[in-house]
Amino acid sequence: xxxxxxxxxxxxxxxxxxxxxxxxxxxxxxxxxxxxxxxxxxxxxxxxxxxxxxxxxxxxxxxxxxxxxxxxxxxxxxxxxxxxxxxxxxxxxxxxxxxxxxxxxxxxxxxxxxxxxxxxxxxxxxxxxxxxxxxxxxxxxxxxxxxxxxxxxxxxxxxxxxxxxxxxxxxxxxxxxxxxxxxxxxxxxxxxxxxxxxxxxxxxxxxxxxxxxxxxxxxxxxxxxxxxxxxxxxxxxxxxxxxxxxxxxxxxxxxxxxxxxxxxxxxxxxxxxxxxxxxxxxxxxxxxxxxxxxxxxxxxxxxxxx
Amino acid sequence: xxxxxxxxxxxxxxxxxxxxxxxxxxxxxxxxxxxxxxxxxxxxxxxxxxxxxxxxxxxxxxxxxxxxxxxxxxxxxxxxxxxxxxxxxxxxxxxxxxxxxxxxxxxxxxxxxxxxxxxxxxxxxxxxxxxxxxxxxxxxxxxxxxxxxxxxxxxxxxxxxxxxxxxxxxxxxxxxxxxxxxxxxxxxxxxxxxxxxxxxxxxxxxxxxxxxxxxxxxxxxxxxxxxxxxxxxxxxxxxxxxxxxxxxxxxxxxx
Numbered sequence: 001x002x003x004x005x006x007x008x009x010x011x012x013x014x015x016x017x018x019x020x021x022x023x024x025x026x027x028x029x030x031x032x033x034x035x036x037x038x039x040x041x042x043x044x045x046x047x048x049x050x051x052x053x054x055x056x057x058x059x060x061x062x063x064x065x066x067x068x069x070x071x072x073x074x075x076x077x078x079x080x081x082x083x084x085x086x087x088x089x090x091x092x093x094x095x096x097x098x099x100x101x102x103x104x105x106x107x108x109x110x111x112x113x114x115x116x117x118x119x120x121x122x123x124x125x126x127x128x129x130x131x132x133x134x135x136x137x138x139x140x141x142x143x144x145x146x147x148x149x150x151x152x153x154x155x156x157x158x159x160x161x162x163x164x165x166x167x168x169x170x171x172x173x174x175x176x177x178x179x180x181x182x183x184x185x186x187x188x189x190x191x192x193x194x195x196x197x198x199x200x201x202x203x204x205x206x207x208x209x210x211x212x213x214x215x216x217x218x219x220x221x222x223x224x225x226x227x228x229x230x231x232x233x234x235x236x237x238x239x240x241x242x243x244x245x246x247x248x249x250x251x252x253x254x255x256x257x258x259x260x261x262x263x264x265x266x267x268x269x270x271x272x273x274x275x276x277x278x279x280x281x282x283x284x285x286x287x288x289x290x291x292x293x294x295x296x297x298x299x300x301x302x303x304x305x306x
Numbered sequence: 307x308x309x310x311x312x313x314x315x316x317x318x319x320x321x322x323x324x325x326x327x328x329x330x331x332x333x334x335x336x337x338x339x340x341x342x343x344x345x346x347x348x349x350x351x352x353x354x355x356x357x358x359x360x361x362x363x364x365x366x367x368x369x370x371x372x373x374x375x376x377x378x379x380x381x382x383x384x385x386x387x388x389x390x391x392x393x394x395x396x397x398x399x400x401x402x403x404x405x406x407x408x409x410x411x412x413x414x415x416x417x418x419x420x421x422x423x424x425x426x427x428x429x430x431x432x433x434x435x436x437x438x439x440x441x442x443x444x445x446x447x448x449x450x451x452x453x454x455x456x457x458x459x460x461x462x463x464x465x466x467x468x469x470x471x472x473x474x475x476x477x478x479x480x481x482x483x484x485x486x487x488x489x490x491x492x493x494x495x496x497x498x499x500x501x502x503x504x505x506x507x508x509x510x511x512x513x514x515x516x517x518x519x520x521x522x523x524x525x526x527x528x529x530x531x532x533x534x535x536x537x538x539x540x541x542x543x544x545x546x547x548x549x550x551x552x553x554x555x556x557x558x559x560x561x
Binding site for chain 2: 022023024025029030031032033045051053054056057058059060061062063064065066067069071074217218266268269270271272273
């Protein structure tokens with residue numbers, strides 16, 4: 001047996017494979033495909049205080065080894081979440097984490113208070129990095145002053161584990177990771193999507209209704225890996241890595257670079273069982289290498305001369 | 307049985323014309339839960355340009371042989387790669403996905419309207435109607451005579467009428483101009499094809515208070531309701547065409 005578990009503070013995760021918010025619905029959409037409770041945690045679709053319809057169609061464009069999206073946080077709001085979604089997900093035998101968003105700091109704070117009162121939600125991911133909303137989102141996560149302020153205010157009211165999801169659309173992601181750590185975040189997750197664009201040449205117009213969108217998939221992986229490595233070497237809190245992870249090998253790269261855990265995102269669109277296959281692949285790797293504790297892998301390249 | 311992912315073996319890749327082909331697949335499990343209008347998500351291997359799956363309508367199902375067919379138009383890199391697959395090759399699919407047409411009862415007067423590759427989901431619908439003893443009229447629109455395919459298969463399911471844009475076969479012009487719509491009062495019309503065609507059929511149905519279901523072909527990433535990319539603008543807000551569609555009642559759409 002190998003030990004796959006890790007912790008954020010006193011919150012235990014049975015394994016390091018989580019799902020990325022916005023790519024896993026509310027988890028229930030995957031019930032047909034596998035037992036969601038096998039994962040270390042699931043991050044639910046981004047939630048806001050109010051109902052949001054998101055951006056106009058088209059909101060997706062396929063690009064080489066990836067895709068752009070401009071969904072824009074479509075969700076039914078926290079009231080609907082509490083009454084309709086929470087009852088369905090609260091009994092999953094895994095850490096169910098809500099991704100919280102807002103246009104203003106007060107929205108984040110109110111939402112964090114609501115989520116804090118939900119017994120079976122042990123952590124929240126503060127999304128200050130969505131590139132597809134006109135207000136809030138990435139605007140918070142790309143300005144050090146507003147990033148600090150929103151994390152500080154949410155931290156005051158949110159008593160469970162707070163994960164801050166960072167934007168890659170900055171000059172130095174380390175700066176933002178350090179701000180999160182300074183303000184009491186328990187963990188940082190990175191990267192959110194990279195701001196990108198595509199043009200339909202035959203129609204001579206942008207592929208997305210919003211013109212720009214967030215790039216995800218294997219196309220972003222080397223950038224994401226570099227950023228995770230930088231951040232893991234700059235902060236002491238656990239780092240959750242993501243960005244184009246399709247296979248266990250990809251996930252292991254992030255962990256060797258210093259991620260304590262990974263989130264599987266776009267891969268779930270192509271193979272709904274991708275996350276659980278990645279989990280199995282990590283376990284097999286450890287058995288083959290004779291590694292008994294996942295912690296031996298985390299940041300391995302930073303400890304040895306390579 | 308629910309949605310599932312399977313590697314299935316191709317029995318035949320039948321090229322109908324330079325742009326249309328049909329893949330027949332051997333079902334691994336029971337296909338009894340397949341409904342007309344539903345689709346599958348096809349994995350395309352072998353190129354960074356075909357990262358996402360391709361959503362394809364279920365064209366025909368043989369419940370006895372446990373096989374089914376997918377009808378393709380070569381539209382880009384993905385379908386081009388698929389068009390070159392051979393019998394014996396394996397194809398990875400997620401299925402069955404999406405909503406289905408409401409199969410009409412025996413005594414209802416029904417028209418199925420399809421255009422181009424949009425004829426795909428209508429054959430299975432026609433056959434399901436036949437089982438209830440209903441023989442629909444089927445109006446198929448193609449660009450020209452060289453693009454007409456599979457008409458004989460549709461003749462087995464109903465009475466077929468053709469239109470071509472250049473008038474080379476059948477009546478000339480768009481499906482909504484066909485004399486059939488002037489002569490016959492239908493209870494229900496089911497439609498799949500280019501959006502401009504579906505919108506004109508929708509407008510005809512609204513004007514004449516005819517029940518109408520259309521099948522949308524929105525761009526999608528996942529196919530099972532998590533990416534929220536394939537939304538249709540409906541009276542109930544943005545709905546995913548992969549789980550709340552692809553088949554929508556006209557009353558739900560803001561057309």
